[in-house]
Amino acid sequence: MEAELLSLESLCDLEGAVATFSGKARDLLDALRAELRHREALLNEREDAARQEVAYWRSAVEGAEESEDLESYLSELSAARERLENVSRWQARIGEERTRFTVEAARFDRLLDQAVPACRGDLKAKIADLRSYGSIQLDLRDGASSAAAVGAAAEGPLSSVSPAVEIPVGPPAKLTDLSLPDGFVWVPLAQVSQARLPSFSAGVANKGVSYEAMVSGLRRFAGEVLPRISLDPNGLGFDAFRALDEAAGQDYEHGLQRLYEGFFGKDFIYLVRGEDQEKFAITNGGHRIRVALDLGWDAIPARVKDLQE
């Protein structure tokens, strides 16, 4: 999360740069179209002039059947026809290039009309998210973490915690400072083999859960589940998180209980390191590890079997 906070200013710069580019690009594309049209018009004028020249010399040839100038007129007509053919060849080539440009310019127009505003919307959302997170960190440093602050940080709809379940929480300064239930340890991701990390295809990650949902889930796990567990690692179980979900009107699918069970229930991450292996092999939890790496985590909570110990 530290890395994200550092990027807040540059994210704001990027959002501004996208807006600036969008405005400039639209004007410049219009100007470019006008410039190209103007030059095409010049070429059209040359073509018209060449046609007129051909017509002129053809007429001269027709009117000079017996004239001593006929040979000279025929020569001029031939030269005029060559010039016209040359312009026509260029016109054909330019027609192809113009078609390609017209297609790409229309696509670019759509990009500016649709994709760029969506892009700016995503950036603004991210900036707001980081600002919210930054304010929570300040609260924590002042010793004033609160359920409301957690609600501000939550990406999901869980925005408050029932007063009946008083568990002060907040995002940690460092994940590995948080205590884990017995049997689980923080395993540095640098010690986990990435040789067989799963990839995400077509946005679908694992068991029908999208990559985006996993990113959101891991962030909520770090901000809302782990800090609570750290206060009482072996005393809080799935039932405590179910109570939180119920108090917040949250269903299992989108709640904290599911996140808790994803790491500390039956589907925990399991890593194994053989006697002669430098790194842990992933037995279960590859997708979560993939996302944790993307999020910049240094370590992951897991059960391990380490034959080097």
Place this chain on the structure above:
Amino acid sequence: MSNSLERLAVAWSTLADCWQQTRSQWRDGTALEFERRFWQEVERQTRELMVAAERLDEALACALRDCD
């Protein structure tokens, strides 16, 4: 190269530099998603527009010279 095309290239270069600067600091999943969903498309489309514009621009310049 046409004046507008040059200016478009400069505007794009400025944005691309800004993205590189941001990308070096922004390393979470949202950055990857942003890169996949938007940036790569913006980059590809801008590049293809500029290539198409350059080709038309060059063809017109050659044609006008050759047909002068």
